[in-house]
Amino acid sequence: xxxxxxxxxxxxxxxxxxxxxxxxxxxxxxxxxxxxxxxxxxxxxxxxxxxxxxxxxxxxxxxxxxxxxxxxxxxxxxxxxxxxxxxxxxxxxxxxx
Numbered sequence: 001x002x003x004x005x006x007x008x009x010x011x012x013x014x015x016x017x018x019x020x021x022x023x024x025x026x027x028x029x030x031x032x033x034x035x036x037x038x039x040x041x042x043x044x045x046x047x048x049x050x051x052x053x054x055x056x057x058x059x060x061x062x063x064x065x066x067x068x069x070x071x072x073x074x075x076x077x078x079x080x081x082x083x084x085x086x087x088x089x090x091x092x093x094x095x096x097x
Contacts, residue, residue, distance in 0.1 A: 001033045001071075003078045012065075012083045022060050026067070036073050052095050055081065068094050 006027060013020035035041050038050045049057040058067040066089040068082040082089075082097045 001030050001035055001076050001078050003027060003030055003080065005080065008080045008083060016065065016085075019061050019065050023067075026058065026060070030078055035071065035076070038071075038073075041071070055094065057094060066094075068097060 009023045009027060013023050029044060033040070033044055035044075038054075038056070041048050041056055042050065045056075045058060047059055051057060054071045054073070056069050056071060058069070059065075060067055060083075063086060065083065065085055067080070070079045070081050071077070072079070082092065082094070084092075
């Protein structure tokens with residue numbers, strides 16, 4: 001899978017250093033992935049939550065942070081839609097962001 005864009009993750013872990021290792025591990029795992037269906041994401045990330053609009057929510061650092069991505073299964077692309085603290089996440093609509 002191709003992730004757009006790592007820069008968003010890098011900027012986030014610069015501010016939230018405790019998330020760096022897990023975000024790097026997530027990125028590496030996703031790049032290796034061959035996800036052509038939502039079910040394959042859940043095989044690799046059992047705690048991932050699928051939501052409408054081909055979006056997926058990942059818990060980072062024991063649910064301290066939330067990462068929302070949109071997946072284009074046909075082209076093997078992941079678009080980072082949001083990353084933030086759990087408190088910030090509570091103020092957004094993950095389907096619309």
